[in-house]
Amino acid sequence: MSQLIELKVPDIGGHSGVDVIEVFVKAGDTVAVEESLITLETDKATMEVPASHAGVIKEVKVSVGSKVSEGDVIALVEAAGAAAEALSPAAPAPAAAPVEAPKAASHAGGADFECEMLVLGAGPGGYSAAFRSADLGMKTILVERYATLGGVCLNVGCIPSKALLHNAAVIDEVAHLEANGIKFGKPEIDIDQLRGYKEKVIGKLTGGLAGMAKARKVDIVRGIGTFIDPHHIAVDLTTGSGKDLKNERVVVKFQKAIIAAGSRVVKLPFIPEDPRIVDSTGALELKFVPKKMLVIGGGIIGLEMGTVYSTLGARLDVVEMMDGLMQGPDRDLVKVWQKMNEHRFDNIMLNTKTTAVEAREDGIYVTFEGEKAPKEPQRYDLVLVAAGRAPNGKFIGAENAGVVVTDRGFIPVDKQMRTNVPHIFAIGDIVGQPMLAHKAVHEAHVAAEVAHGEKAYFDARVIPGVAYTDPEVAWVGMTEAQAKAEGIKIEKSVFPWAASGRAIANGRDEGFTKLIFDAETHQVIGGGIVGTHAGDMIGEVCLAIEMGCDATDIGKTIHPHPTLGESIGMAAEVAHGSCTDLPPQRKK
Ligand code: FAD
Numbered sequence: 001m002s003q004l005i006e007l008k009v010p011d012i013g014g015h016s017g018v019d020v021i022e023v024f025v026k027a028g029d030t031v032a033v034e035e036s037l038i039t040l041e042t043d044k045a046t047m048e049v050p051a052s053h054a055g056v057i058k059e060v061k062v063s064v065g066s067k068v069s070e071g072d073v074i075a076l077v078e079a080a081g082a083a084a085e086a087l088s089p090a091a092p093a094p095a096a097a098p099v100e101a102p103k104a105a106s107h108a109g110g111a112d113f114e115c116e117m118l119v120l121g122a123g124p125g126g127y128s129a130a131f132r133s134a135d136l137g138m139k140t141i142l143v144e145r146y147a148t149l150g151g152v153c154l155n156v157g158c159i160p161s162k163a164l165l166h167n168a169a170v171i172d173e174v175a176h177l178e179a180n181g182i183k184f185g186k187p188e189i190d191i192d193q194l195r196g197y198k199e200k201v202i203g204k205l206t207g208g209l210a211g212m213a214k215a216r217k218v219d220i221v222r223g224i225g226t227f228i229d230p231h232h233i234a235v236d237l238t239t240g241s242g243k244d245l246k247n248e249r250v251v252v253k254f255q256k257a258i259i260a261a262g263s264r265v266v267k268l269p270f271i272p273e274d275p276r277i278v279d280s281t282g283a284l285e286l287k288f289v290p291k292k293m294l295v296i297g298g299g300i301i302g303l304e305m306g307t308v309y310s311t312l313g314a315r316l317d318v319v320e321m322m323d324g325l326m327q328g329p330d331r332d333l334v335k336v337w338q339k340m341n342e343h344r345f346d347n348i349m350l351n352t353k354t355t356a357v358e359a360r361e362d363g364i365y366v367t368f369e370g371e372k373a374p375k376e377p378q379r380y381d382l383v384l385v386a387a388g389r390a391p392n393g394k395f396i397g398a399e400n401a402g403v404v405v406t407d408r409g410f411i412p413v414d415k416q417m418r419t420n421v422p423h424i425f426a427i428g429d430i431v432g433q434p435m436l437a438h439k440a441v442h443e444a445h446v447a448a449e450v451a452h453g454e455k456a457y458f459d460a461r462v463i464p465g466v467a468y469t470d471p472e473v474a475w476v477g478m479t480e481a482q483a484k485a486e487g488i489k490i491e492k493s494v495f496p497w498a499a500s501g502r503a504i505a506n507g508r509d510e511g512f513t514k515l516i517f518d519a520e521t522h523q524v525i526g527g528g529i530v531g532t533h534a535g536d537m538i539g540e541v542c543l544a545i546e547m548g549c550d551a552t553d554i555g556k557t558i559h560p561h562p563t564l565g566e567s568i569g570m571a572a573e574v575a576h577g578s579c580t581d582l583p584p585q586r587k588k
Contacts, residue, residue, distance in 0.1 A: 005053045007037060009072045011270035011356060012047070016069035020062050022394055024407045025075060029057045036390070036408065037074050038062060040269065047267035048390060053077055099412075101420050104402030107229040111253035113221065115141040117451060118233060118254035120225045120396060123151020125428030125440030126260030127209055132448035133258070134216040141252055142218050143225040143235055145243045148206035149213065151262055152429075153437040155202060156281040161304050163201040164286065165468050167194060168311035172470055176507060189312055195286045221252060226397035230421055231255070233397075256423045256451045259403070259411060260444065261396050263389040263429035268296070274359040277383045280305060289313050290381030292346075294366055296354050298325035300467045302386030307469050309382070310344040317378065319349040319368055328465055329475040333530040336510055337473050349373060357383065391430045415457045417447035425451060439463050462526075462545050466535035471511055474538035477545050478516050478526030489519035490526075493551070493575035495567045497531050499582050502562035508532045513567035515541070515551070517575060522550045529567070537565050551575035 012018060022039035025031060036048040055077040062074055117133040119126050122144035130142040148155060174184050213220060223235035224243065232253050237246040265279040278285070283305045289312045295302040298320030306316050318325065325348065326334050352370030356377070359365075363379040393409035404420045405411055411426040413419055419426050425447035428440030442460060449456035464476035483490045497503035497511040511531020518525050527541035544554050554572035559565055573579035 004058065005055065005077050006073045007051055007053065007075045007077055009040075009049060009068045009070055009074060009269070010052070011070055012040065017067040018069065020064055020066040020068060023060060023062060023064055025057050025060060027057055027059055029407075031055065031057060031077065040068065047269045049074065049269045051077070099404045099406055101402055101404050102399035104421075105229045105400040107232040107251070109251065111232060112250040113141060113219070114253045115139045115219070116255045117141070117448070118143065118252055118257040119260060120233065120257065121151065121260040121262055121428075121430075122146075122149040122209075122220070123260060123262045123428060123440065124153045124437040125262070125444045126151065126258070127213070128441045128444035129258040129260055129425075129427060129448050130218045131212060131216055132445050133451065134218045136448060136452040138256075138448075138452060140216075140218045141221055141254070142213065143221045143223065143233065143252070145222070145224045145238050147222070147241050148202075149209040149220070150202075150206045151260075153440075154205050154209070156284055158437050159205060160198050160202055160284045161280075161301075161308075162468055163198040164194070164284070164308045165304060165470075167197070168308045169470055171311050180507065189289070191286060191289065191312075198284070198286070221250065223250070225261075227257075227401040227403070228397065230401045230424065233257070257401075257425070258417075258444070258447045258451070259396065259398070259419070259424065259426040259430060260428045260440070261392040261430050263391045263435055265385075266388045266390050268354070268385060268387055270355075271357045271383075271385060272359050274364065276359065276364050276381065277357065277385065279385050283309070283384050288382075291315065292363075292380050293317070293382045293384065294319065294364075294378070294380040295384045295386060297386040297388065298322070298327075298348075298350075299386060299388070300326060300328075300465075300469075302384060303467060303469055305384055305386065306344070307341075309384075314382070316345045317347040317349065317380070318345060319352050319354055319366075321351070321353055321370075323351055325350070326467055326469075326473065329467075329473050329528055330479045330481055330514075332480075332512075333473050333475065333514070333528045336512070336530040337467070337469055337471055340471060340510055341469070347372065347374070389429065389435055391432075393430055415459065416450040417443050417458060418450065423451075434463055434465060436463065436465065460546070462542055464538045464542050466538065468535060471508070471531045472534035473528075473530050474534040475528040476526060476538055476542050477524075479528070480516065483516065483526075491517045491519050491522075491575065493517070493571050495571040495574055495579070495582070497564075497567060500562075500564065500567050500570075502564050502566065503531065505562065506532065506564075513537075513571045515554070515568070515571045515575060517551060523548050524550065524554065524572075527568075527571075531564065531567075533564055537568065540565065540568050 018040045021041045024036050031051045032054050035051050038049050058076045058078050060075045117138040117140040119130040119142045130140050134140045221235050223237040225233045225235050228234050237248045239246045293314040295306045295318045298318050349372045352373050355369045356367040364383045365377040367377045391409040393405040393411050398405045402421050413426050413431050417425045427443035427447050429435040446456045446458050462477040467473040494514045497509045503509040514528045516526035524544045551572040559569040
């Protein structure tokens, strides 16, 4: 039986008459729960409004330019049978329907600059694409709206988070030494100095990039780029440390372009503006250490930042809609992390939704609904919203260049990173998951090389993932869960760190190293490591997968002793039954 349901504007932090600036759905579309319906813009923020129910859209009641308030109907959705139930957020978003190519615009005016290669966005994807293009001899212009190069990763992502995590890990390690008879006093934390250290790290890296751009003669145009046709981009120049407009526009004419405009934080519509509610960028500003902190979203970014704040003194709660924290790696890996980190949390709320957030004078009050939800709203000193990132495809005038952008804002590309417009490429977060810097850089090199006329392809077999928590969790390729779901026959081997001399010497033998082999070819097709420095070691498993290694190849490679990396060789020895660092294996 089908049922018509009104999808309404939720609590939007008390704002009313808010502008609708994007509409992602139309009649006939199928939407999943949590899929974005519209984007709203207040004077302070933009936020996407997700669907509360799944089904087929029958009618859309708003359009770009509409003004909406809480309770207004956005669309009517027909939900049939079980689909009327809120879908599990684990359900993958429906595959993007093929999008018709927009009709490109035509720029009649002139240009202030000309180049062979134009790169839009200077994140890890963009600067790598620009540098590779220049190295290949192309006259290259890089357009970036912020003052420094490096994008999210260097300025507000990978690097600052690791600078803080490093300090947290040292504090935790020193505390563990007490068990070995070495006592230090309680750490005295000067939060301004710690923040300064993080800024210094960022400055060193972004400064280095500026120098390398200069050395390669890559010209940087500082401003917000908008395509105005397939061979021209207008850049509204910016100034200061943010993206303040100079009210000056230049036009760049290009032969080829690589779009690397990245992604942005997803805002939850019902969350009010308050300095005690932050996203990952705000959390990295490290303004103060709260007594009680809530992390909304149990993914890697939330858990990494939670680790930092917890080591600095905060008590943590985490709320996650799915049935487990840190989705992605196999649960056996995550279990080891969770056991070691339980002491940081007062409440881990799985299968639980955040339904309301209210800023009061004495704290942020949050209401939950679900399995482990407390009945009363809970008070927090700081709330970190880490609910994911969305691509920037809808904000760069891609349609004027004739480039297809999906409803969600991703730009579809082929294996050569080419968009539907043959001389325009796209890379990094804007082309799809996983949103990771090393994927962006790899794609950048492919795009630049193809643009230069080389036969390059994105044909990497695997992309590794790492949670830089303590212990770290790193994984690559096939997981056991994926093999089970897809009916793929595998063999696995595990080397427990309780038998690793180095892990025992370090006093950190809780981890293990696991390899997954194809049961027919016996080649390694996946691996996972949980333990200190797991992220630094997973690269060997990636190489083994790319090279089509089997257990003998890995096991007969001499690994240095005593190292944690040795555990990969030993896991391979376990697979072919020759490991002498474990009790004798039972004959199969
Ligand atoms: P971005 O880094 O998003 O860069 C895009 C650039 O384009 C930006 O500089 C932006 O200002 C610019 N831009 C956008 N639109 C315009 C326009 N119209 N005009 C001019 N300029 C424009 N990944 C990892 O691999 N490892 C990690 O440990 C890791 N940690 C992370 C921690 C946090 C807290 C966060 C938020 C992310 C983390 N990531 C990590 C993800 C990683 O930062 C991204 O995957 C990566 O930065 C994507 O690179 P990109 O080049 O595609 O885009």
